[in-house]
Amino acid sequence: MTGPRVRAAAERLFARHGYAAVSMRQIAAEVGIGAGALYHYTPDKQTLLRDMMREHLEALLTAWQAADPGGDALARLDAFARFHIRFHLDRPDAVFIAYMELRALEPAAFAEIEALRRRYEAVPEAILRAGAAAEVMEVADVKLAGMALIAMLTGVNTWYRDGGRLDRAAVEAIYARMAMGMVGAARAPA
Amino acid sequence: MTGPRVRAAAERLFARHGYAAVSMRQIAAEVGIGAGALYHYTPDKQTLLRDMMREHLEALLTAWQAADPGGDALARLDAFARFHIRFHLDRPDAVFIAYMELRALEPAAFAEIEALRRRYEAVPEAILRAGAAAEVMEVADVKLAGMALIAMLTGVNTWYRDGGRLDRAAVEAIYARMAMGMVGAARAPA
DNA sequence: CTTGGAATTGAACGGGTGTTCGGTTTTAAG
DNA sequence: CTTAAAACCGAACACCCGTTCAATTCCAAG
Numbered sequence: 001m002t003g004p005r006v007r008a009a010a011e012r013l014f015a016r017h018g019y020a021a022v023s024m025r026q027i028a029a030e031v032g033i034g035a036g037a038l039y040h041y042t043p044d045k046q047t048l049l050r051d052m053m054r055e056h057l058e059a060l061l062t063a064w065q066a067a068d069p070g071g072d073a074l075a076r077l078d079a080f081a082r083f084h085i086r087f088h089l090d091r092p093d094a095v096f097i098a099y100m101e102l103r104a105l106e107p108a109a110f111a112e113i114e115a116l117r118r119r120y121e122a123v124p125e126a127i128l129r130a131g132a133a134a135e136v137m138e139v140a141d142v143k144l145a146g147m148a149l150i151a152m153l154t155g156v157n158t159w160y161r162d163g164g165r166l167d168r169a170a171v172e173a174i175y176a177r178m179a180m181g182m183v184g185a186a187r188a189p190a
Numbered sequence: 191m192t193g194p195r196v197r198a199a200a201e202r203l204f205a206r207h208g209y210a211a212v213s214m215r216q217i218a219a220e221v222g223i224g225a226g227a228l229y230h231y232t233p234d235k236q237t238l239l240r241d242m243m244r245e246h247l248e249a250l251l252t253a254w255q256a257a258d259p260g261g262d263a264l265a266r267l268d269a270f271a272r273f274h275i276r277f278h279l280d281r282p283d284a285v286f287i288a289y290m291e292l293r294a295l296e297p298a299a300f301a302e303i304e305a306l307r308r309r310y311e312a313v314p315e316a317i318l319r320a321g322a323a324a325e326v327m328e329v330a331d332v333k334l335a336g337m338a339l340i341a342m343l344t345g346v347n348t349w350y351r352d353g354g355r356l357d358r359a360a361v362e363a364i365y366a367r368m369a370m371g372m373v374g375a376a377r378a379p380a
Numbered sequence: 381c382t383t384g385g386a387a388t389t390g391a392a393c394g395g396g397t398g399t400t401c402g403g404t405t406t407t408a409a410g
Numbered sequence: 411c412t413t414a415a416a417a418c419c420g421a422a423c424a425c426c427c428g429t430t431c432a433a434t435t436c437c438a439a440g
Contacts, residue, residue, distance in 0.1 A: 016293065018210050020208050021294070033419085035420090036399080039398095040416080040418080045398065100290055103208060144364050145368065147345055148345060150345070151341050155340070166331070166334070174334050178334075182342075183368075213427065213428080214428060223388065224388065225389095226388075226429080229429070230386080230388080
């Protein structure tokens with residue numbers, strides 16, 4: 001009961017103010033317990049951050065495995081763009097932390113998280129490579145295009161707010177279209 | 191003499207470890223003075239951050255005014271993509287701080303910096319609007335495309351390292367091409 | 381060499397940091 | 411009702427925080 005509430009409070013506070021700026025006492029106050037009691041749920045502050053990031057990235061990889069339609073590269077790229085936006089918009093705090101607090105990780109933790117991140121970066125690269133091989137995409141550099149794609153899609157999190165001018169479905173559609181154009185595929189798959 | 195060194199040390203440390211994680215004593219040690227002496231060069235830590243961000247964003251806006259070729263929307267988009275990458279790769283620390291430490295700003299400072307950021311976001315939007323009006327671009331939503339473009343271009347800073355597989359000119363060219371495709375302009379301008 | 385202002389020191393201020401731990405309360409099973 | 415374990419409190423530990431300030435050092439102008 002208390003364990004998940006500690007995680008949730010830490011996630012919200014870390015995302016809002018940054019790992020370094022949040023104290024264990026603030027987290028405890030948010031949960032409604034004393035600071036000492038936190039140590040029943042985490043060995044220390046650093047582990048709280050590390051576990052948070054690992055779980056987020058593992059969930060991301062698992063979710064893509066389930067969402068990947070396979071087959072046609074164009075269809076996979078469309079699916080990837082939509083999946084990425086949807087998954088990230090559903091977890092803005094976890095995303096923010098995973099992208100911004102890498103520098104707060106001690107070397108061993110950093111290596112672990114960075115490896116997970118690289119596994120995800122390999123996803124769009126594989127799709128683009130397949131699309132280029134099948135000559136349905138025009139990709140000057142697979143690595144660069146993959147990074148550009150992820151950066152563009154993740155950028156949605158910086159401005160999207162529920163109740164805004166466009167809903168999630170509309171944003172997904174527009175970005176999927178831009179992603180297609182980015183790699184020289186003029187139209188979405190049939 | 192000491193003033194600029196304080197700024198430079200603070201910029202490097204803030205970018206490396208985050209504003210909240212860096213102490214005035216660390217900055218002072220980097221410069222080789224006592225912590226108290228810092229207060230001859232800044233009224234407080236917050237102002238150090240605020241001035242750093244303001245100067246970065248004002249330099250960005252000024253530099254674009256000088257780099258903007260005007261005229262043809264396709265040529266301007268190409269120029270903007272290349273300019274953005276070049277300017278940002280030249281100042282990785284300032285860029286990192288301006289994008290990541292907004293949450294460390296007090297409300298008044300945040301409003302000021304945010305206004306500057308919005309002025310820059312208006313730049314690609316105007317170009318895309320012109321391109322759409324001239325029917326040389328296919329832009330479903332100007333605001334979204336502008337944000338997507340900036341996110342994609344700024345993303346270069348997360349992975350580019352001098353001496354890597356591609357030099358800056360090559361990266362610029364590939365990204366400029368992707369930017370064109372993103373907005374439905376199949377080819378770079380003549 | 382004197383002088384005055386700028387630069388710097390180093391101690392001090394009140395307060396916050398992550399973490400530990402003995403003791404107390406809560407909880408649920410027997 | 412007893413009991414054992416889990417949860418929690420709250421004080422304490424050693425240390426770091428941003429900032430202030432009287433005292434000192436530095437240095438160029440006269």
